[in-house]
Amino acid sequence: MDVIIRNLRIAFPTPQGESLAVRDVSMHIGTEKLGIVGESGSGKSLTARSILRLLPHNARITADELSFDGIDIQRASERQMRAIRGRRAGLIMQDPKYSLNPVMTAGQQIAEAWRAHRPNGARASHREALQAAEDLLAQVQIRDPKRVAGAYPHELSGGMGQRVMIAMMLAPDPEVLIADEPTSALDATVQAEILRLLEDLVSRRGMALILISHDLPLVSHFCDRVAVMYAGRVVEELQAGELARATHPYTRGLLDCLPTLSHQKLRLPVLVRDPAWSA
Amino acid sequence: MTTADMIDIRDLRVRFGTVEAVKGVSFAVARGASFGVVGESGSGKSTVLRALSGLNPAWTGHMEIAGQTLTRQRSRDFYRRVQMVFQDPYGSLHPRQTVDRALSEPLVVHGIGDIEARIVRGLAEVALPPTIRFRYPHQLSGGQRQRVAIARALMAEPEVLLLDEPTSALDVSVQAEVLNLLSDIQARRGLTYVMVSHNLAVVAHLCAMVGVMQGGEMVEMISADDLRAGRTKHPHTTELRTLSTELEEA
Ligand SMILES: Nc1ncnc2c1ncn2[C@@H]1O[C@H](COP(=O)(O)OP(=O)(O)OP(=O)(O)O)[C@@H](O)[C@H]1O
Ligand SMILES: Nc1ncnc2c1ncn2[C@@H]1O[C@H](COP(=O)(O)OP(=O)(O)OP(=O)(O)O)[C@@H](O)[C@H]1O
Numbered sequence: 001m002d003v004i005i006r007n008l009r010i011a012f013p014t015p016q017g018e019s020l021a022v023r024d025v026s027m028h029i030g031t032e033k034l035g036i037v038g039e040s041g042s043g044k045s046l047t048a049r050s051i052l053r054l055l056p057h058n059a060r061i062t063a064d065e066l067s068f069d070g071i072d073i074q075r076a077s078e079r080q081m082r083a084i085r086g087r088r089a090g091l092i093m094q095d096p097k098y099s100l101n102p103v104m105t106a107g108q109q110i111a112e113a114w115r116a117h118r119p120n121g122a123r124a125s126h127r128e129a130l131q132a133a134e135d136l137l138a139q140v141q142i143r144d145p146k147r148v149a150g151a152y153p154h155e156l157s158g159g160m161g162q163r164v165m166i167a168m169m170l171a172p173d174p175e176v177l178i179a180d181e182p183t184s185a186l187d188a189t190v191q192a193e194i195l196r197l198l199e200d201l202v203s204r205r206g207m208a209l210i211l212i213s214h215d216l217p218l219v220s221h222f223c224d225r226v227a228v229m230y231a232g233r234v235v236e237e238l239q240a241g242e243l244a245r246a247t248h249p250y251t252r253g254l255l256d257c258l259p260t261l262s263h264q265k266l267r268l269p270v271l272v273r274d275p276a277w278s279a
Numbered sequence: 280m281t282t283a284d285m286i287d288i289r290d291l292r293v294r295f296g297t298v299e300a301v302k303g304v305s306f307a308v309a310r311g312a313s314f315g316v317v318g319e320s321g322s323g324k325s326t327v328l329r330a331l332s333g334l335n336p337a338w339t340g341h342m343e344i345a346g347q348t349l350t351r352q353r354s355r356d357f358y359r360r361v362q363m364v365f366q367d368p369y370g371s372l373h374p375r376q377t378v379d380r381a382l383s384e385p386l387v388v389h390g391i392g393d394i395e396a397r398i399v400r401g402l403a404e405v406a407l408p409p410t411i412r413f414r415y416p417h418q419l420s421g422g423q424r425q426r427v428a429i430a431r432a433l434m435a436e437p438e439v440l441l442l443d444e445p446t447s448a449l450d451v452s453v454q455a456e457v458l459n460l461l462s463d464i465q466a467r468r469g470l471t472y473v474m475v476s477h478n479l480a481v482v483a484h485l486c487a488m489v490g491v492m493q494g495g496e497m498v499e500m501i502s503a504d505d506l507r508a509g510r511t512k513h514p515h516t517t518e519l520r521t522l523s524t525e526l527e528e529a
């Protein structure tokens with residue numbers, strides 16, 4: 001199971017002409033944990049969403065290759081894409097509350113994903129599906145799965161919404177999981193448990209994970225490889241454990257900007273962005 | 280409560296049906312100071328901010344801002360003086376309003392002039408390029424949306440800013456810029472902050488005092504210095520601190 005991206009470009013029409021949001025990005029993802037970090041607006045979410053062909057309708061996309069397990073994403077039919085989305089590849093979106101259906105309870109949404117995509121799901125009873133949903137909520141460390149299953153998105157805290165989204169994407173047992181800032185609203189204890197769960201899915205079931213995150217210490221601990229994006233490009237790719245030894249000035253600058261608990265800084269250093277980085 | 284306190288909350292309780300989300304929380308914040316709130320997901324942090332900002336009328340207890348006791352009804356002036364940045368930037372921004380509208384609206388509502396210059400400055404302060412001014416929220420990246428929400432909250436020159444995870448959607452370079460900006464504005468205008476965040480390093484950077492929440496209660500009140508030094512008392516605080524220093528130390 002491989003995802004291959006070769007020379008991906010994503011552009012948007014603007015009154016001043018085309019603006020390039022992703023410029024010649026290439027990535028090859030196998031059964032592993034790939035982290036993507038980088039500048040806000042550098043094209044991380046767009047790159048990830050292109051794999052599922054879930055881009056804004058006005059986006060113009062070209063690539064020498066964009067494939068999912070040998071399927072050419074650029075030429076696949078809508079039916080082929082539906083078979084990938086949700087079932088073979090899950091996307092945990094950056095804004096969970098916005099991505100959830102506001103008029104369905106959390107339990108109903110997870111149950112629906114479970115029924116639609118599990119081999120025998122369609123034949124399962126309503127009660128079975130709801131039970132499966134509650135089990136998934138417990139797996140993502142929701143303390144009172146019954147109550148949360150019955151709650152609507154606006155009745156959930158930020159971190160609960162994020163975990164409902166994770167549960168929904170794990171329900172079909174995907175081969176690839178794209179997680180866009182999946183733990184940014186979670187406290188450290190819950191985050192640690194969610195990462196353990198994801199780790200388990202990668203190592204035991206051979207799932208591939210693409211983790212987009214601003215949390216450099218987390219990515220460097222958890223992932224195998226990291227791609228650093230800046231202004232639409234991958235400017236550096238390294239083994240996650242080697243992040244502290246990054247050489248690109250943007251990556252170095254990022255590491256310096258981090259506030260830490262151990263060393264107090266009165267003022268945080270900021271990046272001086274060199275125009276050459278995006279040239 | 281001393282006269283210097285800008286915010287004083289005593290025994291705040293908030294209930295949703297049968298769920299008591301906030302079970303008697305008390306804290307005070309001096310004028311011009313910053314108070315951090317950390318703790319378990321679902322422990323009631325956002326609910327405290329929402330009750331304080333007037334978004335949730337179903338509360339009991341006593342809340343004061345600048346010596347004035349808060350009631351369920353808040354004046355228009357209150358909504359200028361106290362601004363909130365939401366955890367989910369979609370909550371702060373109307374999907375059919377451009378960035379320009381989102382930033383000019385508070386100025387129009389509160390009769391503040393000089394709109395053009397304020398918008399240009401507001402965008403620059405949060406490191407956003409002028410090119411995004413006429414875009415809609417869905418045409419922005421997650422971090423760009425969050426910065427628009429912060430710029431919007433600052434537009435009407437509030438005295439109290441309630442920040443719910445203001446930097447969790449930002450890359451660390453923009454996070455550093457936003458944190459420095461918040462410090463600068465505080466030094467310049469004497470703003471009072473309450474900031475919720477899961478990132479202990481971020482909270483300790485901006486806030487001298489930190490409240491730790493679990494299960495609807497504030498289980499510990501600790502200074503940033505004690506937090507850094509590991510002088511924690513409650514097991515939840517200790518656990519949160521251990522996990523975040525473990526990650527830092529690799
Ligand atoms: N529909 C759209 N129209 C025009 N520009 C867009 C649209 N969607 C995204 N963009 C732009 O494309 C660029 C890349 O966006 P993307 O969401 O991939 O960023 P990101 O790296 O995920 O950033 P963040 O960390 O802030 O979420 C941004 O500059 C954004 O403003
Ligand atoms: N409108 C609502 N209706 C019912 N329950 C609600 C509502 N809003 C919040 N709750 C519940 O109140 C509790 C506290 O939620 P709150 O959003 O304050 O948590 P939080 O500490 O901010 O968590 P997080 O860190 O995950 O954002 C949760 O159990 C949540 O489900």
Ligand SMILES: [Mg+2]
Pocket residue numbers: 044045046094180420421422
């Ligand atoms: Mg993004």
Ligand SMILES: [Mg+2]
Pocket residue numbers: 157158159324325326366443
């Ligand atoms: Mg919250």
